[in-house]
Structures are given as C-alpha cells and as structure tokens.
Amino acid sequence: MANSGESLCEAAREGDVEKAISLIDSGADVTYFDKEGLTPLMHAANHGHSQVIKALLDAGAPWNALSPSNVSAGDFAMENGHQAAFDLLLNTGIQAELILGTIARKENAKGKSDSDYLADRVNFSEDKVMDSKSKAVMMAWEKPLMEAHAKAICSKGGDMLNIGFGMGLVDTAIQQYAPTSHTIVEAHPEVYNRMLHAGWGEKVNVKIIFGRWQDVLSQLGSFDGIFFDTYGEYYEDMREFHQHLPQLLKPGGIYSFFNGLCGGNPFFHVVYCQLVSLELENLGYSTQFIPLPVKDCLGEEIWEGVKHKYWQLDTYYLPVCQCIEDTE
Ligand SMILES: C[S@@+](CC[C@H](N)C(=O)[O-])C[C@H]1O[C@@H](n2cnc3c(N)ncnc32)[C@H](O)[C@@H]1O
Incomplete structure (x- = not known):
C-alpha cells in the first residue's frame, strides 16, 4: 500500500x-x-x-x-x-x-554583516571584481543594465547619488549625463583607492565619500536621482536604506536599485519584486519595473571561475521608483 x-x-x-x-x-x-x-x-x-x-x-x-x-x-x-x-x-x-x-x-x-567582505582583499580584472572567496562583487556583463539605471535616475538631471562604486560602470554612465553634482559612496578601501587612482577624485562635479552608507548618511544631502547597489549586504540592509529615501530623495526625484533579488529562481524573483514594491509603496513610492532581456549577454563562459552564479534569469526588471504624489 x-x-x-x-x-x-x-x-x-x-x-x-x-x-x-x-x-x-x-x-x-x-x-x-x-x-x-x-x-x-x-x-x-x-x-x-x-x-x-x-x-x-x-x-x-x-x-x-x-x-x-x-x-x-x-x-x-x-x-x-x-x-x-x-x-x-x-x-x-x-x-x-x-x-x-x-x-x-x-x-x-545575525552576527554576519558586510564587515567580513569589507576587511578582505578584492581582486580586479578587466571583466570583474571578485571577493576573496571567488564570488563576484561586480561583473562587466551588467554594463548595459548599469547604463539603463543611469539613464533612469538622470532623466531629470540635477544632483545624483550612487551607493557602491564596484567597477564604476553606473558612475561612468551617470557622468555622461553631466549631472550638477555626482556623489559616490564606497566602503571598500581597495575599491576606493582604485577610484582615486583612476582619477575619480579630480572630476569637478564628483564628490566621493569613503565609508559604509550606514555610517555616512549625515554627510549626504538630498538628490534628484539615487542608485543603490552594494555587495555583501542583505535585503534587510536595502530595506533599511529605503527608510531614508524620504530625506535623501528630492521631490520629483527618481530612485533605482540593482534588482538582483533572488536572481537564481524565477518565481522567488517575482515574489521579491512584489515585496520590495509593496514595502516601497508603504513609504510613499511607486515602482515601475522595466523589462530588459539579458539572455544574450550571459553565456556560460562568463561565469568561469566565479563561485556563485548570482543571476540566472532571462529578463532583468529594472526598478524605477518615484514618490507617489509626483506621479499623480
Ligand atoms: C555590486 S558593486 C557596485 C557596482 C556598480 N553599480 C557598478 O556599476 O560598477 C557593490 C559595491 O558596493 C560597495 N559596498 C558594499 N557595502 C557597502 C556599504 N555598506 N556602503 C557603501 N558601499 C558598499 C562594494 O565595495 C562594491 O564596490
């Protein structure tokens, strides 16, 4: 039986x-x-x-x-x-x-934070930045996505904020929109040194703030466009960042974030897209997801030597968030 x-x-x-x-x-x-x-x-x-x-x-x-x-x-x-x-x-x-x-x-x-990653060495190559455990901090295949994020947050011009420099892809794209000011927050000492080495400290409209965004909030003003893309943090950290949006984002401003939420499973990704959009709605922001096909930029060879394949979906949903009052 x-x-x-x-x-x-x-x-x-x-x-x-x-x-x-x-x-x-x-x-x-x-x-x-x-x-x-x-x-x-x-x-x-x-x-x-x-x-x-x-x-x-x-x-x-x-x-x-x-x-x-x-x-x-x-x-x-x-x-x-x-x-x-x-x-x-x-x-x-x-x-x-x-x-x-x-x-x-x-x-x-509990007990874990990104302090482990921030205290470790990172490895730079032409197409990626890796942490000491061979996990990718940032990869070049994301370039078109970063360009699309920059376009979204710079659409009204003004003062821009980017949290997390990585390979500088989004920042390079932001610069092309000649923003009034461009603030970059970066917490990893080696990434920070590399930024300085590459001349980011000499750009007239760029202000670099070294430190964890959590620790430098009081040094930030308010912005017309904000992008958030850190590494070694949790959904809870991004959620915490969202609590500060009312102070950080000017009226009419646009917020976006790297949407890698549950990037290994299509259904969990939908759940988390809905979850983040509900949580942002509770804070007074509406979220629109712009679908971008990514299948063609993601061959198997891209992941060679990378420990965790953090993205496995065919479509990337680029979030564009605005204050609900501004969209009415
Ligand atoms: C995924 S990369 C960002 C990639 C970037 N969007 C680009 O276009 O190249 C994440 C970056 O966030 C930085 N980071 C991690 N935790 C941070 C924190 N709490 N505050 C500021 N930066 C942080 C990392 O050192 C890393 O450089």
Missing part, C-alpha cells in the same frame, strides 16, 4: 481536493518529497489544481520548497501558465515574507 505522502502527491496530481483534505486530516505529511524530489504542492501547481493548492497551503505546505533542479511550486505554475495557481502561491509567498520573512532574515543575518 502506498504511504500517505505518496497518496497525497497522487491526489494533488489528480486535483482530487476531497481526497487531499481527507489525507491531510488523517495526518499525511504536506512537506513530503517523493522519489523525484517533488512535494504535493509542486504536483498540484504543475497541474494547476488551485483548490488542492489552497488546502495544502492552509495545512502548512512550504510554498518555497525546491525540487532537486531548484524548481518551486510557483515555478511549476508559472511555466505551465496556471494563473490562478500562480496567484495563490505568489500571495502566500509575499505574505510569508512580509510577516515571517523579516524575522527569519534578521535571524539569518
């Missing part, structure tokens, strides 16, 4: 909600992984059985479990065009991250 986990997977595949509920009520494990490494929720999502999905989620099935090939239930729904199933999973993901996510993320980040 099949075990109850297998039976639940079967009910999920068949969309038999009554059987699924009865199995759950008699103790079937909603977190069960079958021999293919799939959960009942993944089976239900794959076939678009929304009622079963709802029953499983109500019983505590994990929305963010991954199959051996890193596919989540939401990815299955998305790949197969099951809109209602997708919406259910998306809302569950957003709610979970909104309520429990903050606590969980804080727990995960």
Whole structure:
C-alpha cells in the first residue's frame, strides 16, 4: 500500500481536493518529497489544481520548497501558465515574507554583516571584481543594465547619488549625463583607492565619500536621482536604506536599485519584486519595473571561475521608483 505522502502527491496530481483534505486530516505529511524530489504542492501547481493548492497551503505546505533542479511550486505554475495557481502561491509567498520573512532574515543575518567582505582583499580584472572567496562583487556583463539605471535616475538631471562604486560602470554612465553634482559612496578601501587612482577624485562635479552608507548618511544631502547597489549586504540592509529615501530623495526625484533579488529562481524573483514594491509603496513610492532581456549577454563562459552564479534569469526588471504624489 502506498504511504500517505505518496497518496497525497497522487491526489494533488489528480486535483482530487476531497481526497487531499481527507489525507491531510488523517495526518499525511504536506512537506513530503517523493522519489523525484517533488512535494504535493509542486504536483498540484504543475497541474494547476488551485483548490488542492489552497488546502495544502492552509495545512502548512512550504510554498518555497525546491525540487532537486531548484524548481518551486510557483515555478511549476508559472511555466505551465496556471494563473490562478500562480496567484495563490505568489500571495502566500509575499505574505510569508512580509510577516515571517523579516524575522527569519534578521535571524539569518545575525552576527554576519558586510564587515567580513569589507576587511578582505578584492581582486580586479578587466571583466570583474571578485571577493576573496571567488564570488563576484561586480561583473562587466551588467554594463548595459548599469547604463539603463543611469539613464533612469538622470532623466531629470540635477544632483545624483550612487551607493557602491564596484567597477564604476553606473558612475561612468551617470557622468555622461553631466549631472550638477555626482556623489559616490564606497566602503571598500581597495575599491576606493582604485577610484582615486583612476582619477575619480579630480572630476569637478564628483564628490566621493569613503565609508559604509550606514555610517555616512549625515554627510549626504538630498538628490534628484539615487542608485543603490552594494555587495555583501542583505535585503534587510536595502530595506533599511529605503527608510531614508524620504530625506535623501528630492521631490520629483527618481530612485533605482540593482534588482538582483533572488536572481537564481524565477518565481522567488517575482515574489521579491512584489515585496520590495509593496514595502516601497508603504513609504510613499511607486515602482515601475522595466523589462530588459539579458539572455544574450550571459553565456556560460562568463561565469568561469566565479563561485556563485548570482543571476540566472532571462529578463532583468529594472526598478524605477518615484514618490507617489509626483506621479499623480
Ligand atoms: C555590486 S558593486 C557596485 C557596482 C556598480 N553599480 C557598478 O556599476 O560598477 C557593490 C559595491 O558596493 C560597495 N559596498 C558594499 N557595502 C557597502 C556599504 N555598506 N556602503 C557603501 N558601499 C558598499 C562594494 O565595495 C562594491 O564596490
């Protein structure tokens, strides 16, 4: 006789909600992984059985479990065009991250900070900057994205702020718009020295502030365009930065950030795009995502020698945020 986990997977595949509920009520494990490494929720999502999905989620099935090939239930729904199933999973993901996510993320980040990265050596080459663990701090394939970010934040001219110099790609692009002023905050001593070496300190409209953005906020004024792209930090850090936007962004100003949120999984990326846009909305900002295809600039060879492939999606969603009052 099949075990109850297998039976639940079967009910999920068949969309038999009554059987699924009865199995759950008699103790079937909603977190069960079958021999293919799939959960009942993944089976239900794959076939678009929304009622079963709802029953499983109500019983505590994990929305963010991954199959051996890193596919989540939401990815299955998305790949197969099951809109209602997708919406259910998306809302569950957003709610979970909104309520429990903050606590969980804080727990995960406890004791860790970017101070490790900032105290370590970095390695510069023509096409990337790497940390001491061979993880990419910044890569040249992002150049077109950085140019698009610069275009977005410079669209009204004025005073620009960039947090995180990296390879200077976004700053080089910002300079092309001849902003009134251009402030760059950079915390890594080697990146900072390299900036100086490359002549960034001599540009008339450029002001470099060395230090972590968290520590230099009082030295910043207010800006017409802001871009945020750090390394070795967490979603919580960016969230904290967003709390300062009302002071940092002038009325009518434009804010953007590197949107690498969950760049390894299409569904989690959607969840985090929605999450960040909800959190920005609560602060009074509307977010528009501009889709940019990136598949063609991302050959396998690009990742040679890079430990973590931080981006695996075909489309980049460039966020453009403005005060809601300015858009009305
Ligand atoms: C991904 S790179 C930025 C790439 C940049 N957008 C470009 O176009 O080349 C991140 C940069 O942020 C810097 N950084 C990391 N944590 C920081 C912090 N708390 N404050 C300021 N800069 C930080 C890193 O040293 C690194 O140079």
